[in-house]
Amino acid sequence: MGAIMEKKYLNRWKLTDKFVLAADAIAVILYLAFFIKAFIDIPIPTKEELVDVNFIFNGFQMSILAIFAMIATPLLVIDSKTHFNKVEYEIDAWYGGNTFVKGLISLLLLNPVSAILRFYNTHNVLKFATGHSYIEAIKNMGRWFKQKLEAFKNRKNSPDHEGEATDEEVRLRKKIRTQTIGIAGKSILLYGLIGIAAAFVFLPFYWMILTALKTFEETQSTNPSFFVALKDMQWVNFKYVLNEMDFGLYIYNTLLVGVISTLGTVVTTVFAAFAFSRIDFKGRDTLFSILLMTMMIPGELYIITNFVTVAQFGWISSAGNKVFLAMIIPFMTSVFYIFFLRQTFKQIPNSLYQAAQVDGCSDFKYLVRVMLPIAGPTVFTITILSVIGSWNAFIWPRLMASMLPNNNESFYLISVALNKASFMDPEGMRLMYNLQIAASALVTIPLLIVFLALRKYIIRGVGRSGIKG
């Protein structure tokens, strides 16, 4: 036990791990870049080609790249978290094995650099934790297996064996065994039920991605298949939807409207919440309760008047380009977010405000320098929820687009386009489900990525809300 826990190996591990992270990050970027490159290089198909049975699209390369990116990105995130949070005493032989397995995964992901670095790091970890390297570790494993094998062979002679135990012991042992089986059975049942429920929840997502990657013929099958081979994945569906059906433009429109209205929402709600939480003006509580009461009124009641109002403002012109104002400005504030932020601001002790006032700090400076940094996570939550809300906005944008006199298709937002676009085949007889579902997937997948990445912040907003994202 003399040589273990040498600082030297720890430092080596740290340094190499940094290189591993860098190599992984570069690999992820490369996967994505090649994927995008391949996607751009797909020749834009016609609808006739997509319907044609003989049309062949080989999606092997893109599928492989997509799967690589899907595996490598979470690994990178987990690894970087581990790298910055790992404490010295957590690094043991098991962690060495972990690193080795990850090295094998890197090899499978055609990333030899990080694989080699990880194998080297396994050596460092083993040296640090146990004082010896690969060979000794393999020998130890061999010994362990041998011991187990011996014990299994000699189980009749072992003192635990029932043959030499008293009747009482045998009885107890049997009881313990049945109890263990019962507990195991119960937990298997529990996991099974939860797994079935999870499958029920996940099924639409799986079916969406699967259908989006199928050919037209496959979607018309009365016996749909549950898998698509890598080389049969029709990435060309996405190409058609993005380029020929103008979903690229709709995504741009949605992002434009979403980003601007979110910025507006954050500014107005932060100011309003500050006034409601810190400035003690006359009629504050009355005004606030009036605002809260408006939350109960259904949105349809507002829409009835608002679509006349925006027309009177001249935002529904024949050129149409002002229609984005009509989509943005009514949603630049939100009573619910004011309420949510005010709750957070109220938790900040008032003594900070008094201290700032004594030091001659103006209110605006106090808001920007003190309150926003403290309430930063909540503001971030509001930003995400607002962006997601405008990504999913449907009723109002559809009304606005339908009010335009002509050429209103270029002002659709993404949900409106999903609702209005025609996915019929060239003869106009059958619905091209693969294209329709590909468009749906195009709308849903960014949301899923945002959700997975920022789950913590989104769920924080749920506890207080009775509304959906």
Add this chain to the structure above:
Amino acid sequence: MMFKKITRNIKSFFSKVNWSTRNVYLTVKRAIGGVFRKFWSIVTQEEKRIERNRMKLDFVLKYLNLDGKDIDIQLDLDIAEIRKDLVEKKKALSVTYKKDKNQSVLNELNTVSRVIKYLPDDNRTINRKGDRKVETNKFIKAMIYLSPALILLAVFTFWPIINTLRLLIYVGYTESDGSIQGYTIFGNFIKVISQRGFIRPSAGTFSSALINTLLMAFISVPISIVVALLIAAGLNSIKGLKGFFQTIFFLPYVTNTIAIALVFKFMFNENFGLINTMLGWIGIDKVNWLSTNANYWAVMGVMVIYSVWDSLAFKIMVFLSAIQGIDKQYYQAADIDATPKSKVFRKITVPLISPMIFYIMVTSIIGALKVYSSVITLINEAGEIRGATYKMKTIVMYIYEYLNTRAPGNLSLAAASSVVLFGIILLFTLVQMQASKKRVHY
């Protein structure tokens, strides 16, 4: 060494630059401030005002025979007392003057009134005025911060509420030229309520918009609450893979309604759909879910399954956090008594989070009453199944139908139906508020 020296030099250079910039900034600020102050004093004629105030004070002091004495009128005299005396004196003088119209008495009276007028404020008045000023300043400041939100809310929230009340009393209102054909009080409500298909069932069927919506709400909400509770309790009791399952159950939370409803529509397709294929495995014939001549309850089933799936994530999240908030002592006590799991769930978990369950139930029912986007995606714009006698419309669909057909008076009808919806929502909210006052767990 070299490197350190260079960095030090760079740092000192930048700090010098910073210092001199700050000096320049402060000088400019002071100069501009001074100019503004000067300008303001010219505009408000500050010097003249000060002079006038001094003259007024002199006049008062002369009358009080304190002229030339070195006193501070604010501190050394009780101004409230003096004012009281002077007012009494003025009353007496005016009585005298009314009796015998004497010119000297009139002069005296005028002098006294002027002194009262010129008398500086006593401390209480000063305080009161100061308080009012602070109050006003605070109010102005608050309004500056609130104005962006309040202006938007006034235009797009408060005005619609007022306008809805206005629209309700119009007959035949046209929004393009604002012409109306008359006034009514309940006419629009009666028209909406008596229309076939809204509250009354249409001919040859039992379904109406209200019945459809209520059925959807009252079937899907209890199912989703029970399922969400069971899943939340299950998630709470497992250890391994908890994060994984949580993530999967929370996934539907952020989805786009239209996109997922399209996927559901494909899954429930009669010929190519996943659901019918899976039913085929267990030997059930193909069900006509949404196509021509579909059964009412089949369509309702799809709606219910969609809304259960859609609302599950939110409910699981809320219930899971509620269950995690329960005091562990109850469970430990149950453990000691070897209470079975199902009994623990029925007798501890559910009763302790029952206020939360009730709150979620009411808010979900309110949300389910407003269902629109999913229905028009799953069926169609008009909620019509081809070949069926019934129409799968919802309350909100009626509102938008009135909006989209621009006949005179339709806006008023839309307003009336939205107020009906609001009335139903208000009913549920009041029930919830009444129930939450009691806060009974067991």
